[in-house]
Amino acid sequence: MKYRPIDQLEQSDRLGRNIYANDGRVLLGKGISLTIGLIGRLKRMGVHAVYVMDDEEEGKDIPESEDESSISDKTKREVMKNLSESLGIIQEGKDFHTKDLGQTTKNIIDELLHNKDVLLQLEDIRTKDNELLIHSMHVTVMSVLVGIKLQYTNKELIELGIGAILHDVGKVGKKQKDGLAANEHHAWIGFNTLRKNREISTVSAHVAFQHHEYLDGSGEPRGVKGENIHPYARIVSVANTYDNLVSPQDGSQPLLPYEAGEQIMGLAGEKFDRDVVWQFLRSVAFYPNGSNVHLSNGSIATIVGQNKGLPQRPIVRIFSNNTTNQYMHYDVEEINLAKAPTLFINRMVQD
Known part of the structure; x- marks a missing residue:
């Protein structure tokens, strides 16, 4: 999942989180494909950014437990x-x-x-x-x-x-x-x-x-x-x-x-x-799943999982081994930072 500012949304992006009305009703459900009209509606509602599904989530029904929700x-x-x-x-x-x-x-x-x-x-x-x-x-x-x-x-x-x-x-x-x-x-x-x-x-x-x-x-x-x-x-x-x-x-x-x-x-x-x-x-994820980070070895990585009690040492997936913004979707490497003591997160980066 990716966190995307409202001005960067594109048609066919799929919503990664439900949007609720103030009475608890679901206004827009997770997985819905966004249109120009829906994006405009989100702006009028005062929404500044939303979560959208990434390529790996497309077409999948992700169970709530895997979604790492704190409450149902x-x-x-x-x-x-x-x-x-x-x-x-x-x-x-x-x-x-x-x-x-x-x-x-x-x-x-x-x-x-x-x-x-x-x-x-x-x-x-x-x-x-x-x-x-x-x-x-x-x-x-x-x-x-x-x-x-x-x-x-x-x-x-x-x-x-x-x-x-x-x-x-x-x-x-x-x-x-x-x-x-x-x-x-x-x-x-x-x-x-x-x-x-x-x-x-x-x-x-x-x-x-x-x-x-x-x-x-x-x-x-x-x-x-x-x-x-x-x-x-x-x-x-x-x-x-x-x-x-x-x-x-x-x-x-x-x-x-x-x-x-x-x-x-x-x-x-x-x-x-x-x-x-x-x-x-010890209770809050410093680097939420779906966010991109710059690692101490120069790589750009995406957060894909969390280690309980270790918010600063999540699980990352590396798509490139350079400092450019050209993310490559091959030679993918997944690293658990809790087991890589010499590798650190320098900062979060935008898409």
Whole structure:
């Protein structure tokens, strides 16, 4: 699979990932051949880039397990549907019940517990309508997996998951501006919304309250520091920051996964909990499958697989032994970097 900017799509490219509506319905399914009309529709939806199938995937029905999805498409649809409904009720100023959202969170936990060594490749395509939902889902998946690695109990994972999936509830129907008073910050608004709901624990509500706080006291909305930040919020803070770096909602230039990982790593101990960062970096694929990389021997290679617990040492397929952009599809060599200690990835490269 290849990650391709919208302006580089061509007719007959085949979509490599489902695109979801904000109610969980599949708008465009994986495998569909793109036309000029569909590409134009994607642009109007605010899509900036999509995954397309490569030559090896053409004509194949790839099972979900081989697709290395962190959670099933069924669970993704349920997350988006239930979260969308809950946010709609909140926007109307009404009380909402958490039964469906709680069950969906439990489903995420169960799937990750059965696949706790997965390296997350969060590749869901974002549109203007589903952006907040996809962000909330990704933050939840990353946070829960870190909680699992920290050996949280099932009760703790549920509290963490509910807090993560609703961490941005204070943004519903509101445009955030610079210079807001602390009690106008979406974190404060979200906390006040959640703490009034008797079905949501206080610690889950504090995730919404503190997910922009940093260990050194430089965060928002209250500038609390250190041990005064709840452990759940410390986890969600890292996941939220990472997702905002790779898929910014403010129109800024996105970072590549390994660049975002390096930035998170550099802030460990200063803004982020060191233990959380360590477990987080063991959970996310720095070099997602389908991306192209420049190796230390001068070769251009494509990432074709991951090694659990070793995000910086994926499995690569080399198509050429030169530094040009002329990829050759013969003399193919597949190398597991975990077993090649003298070979390193220098950087990611564009198609």
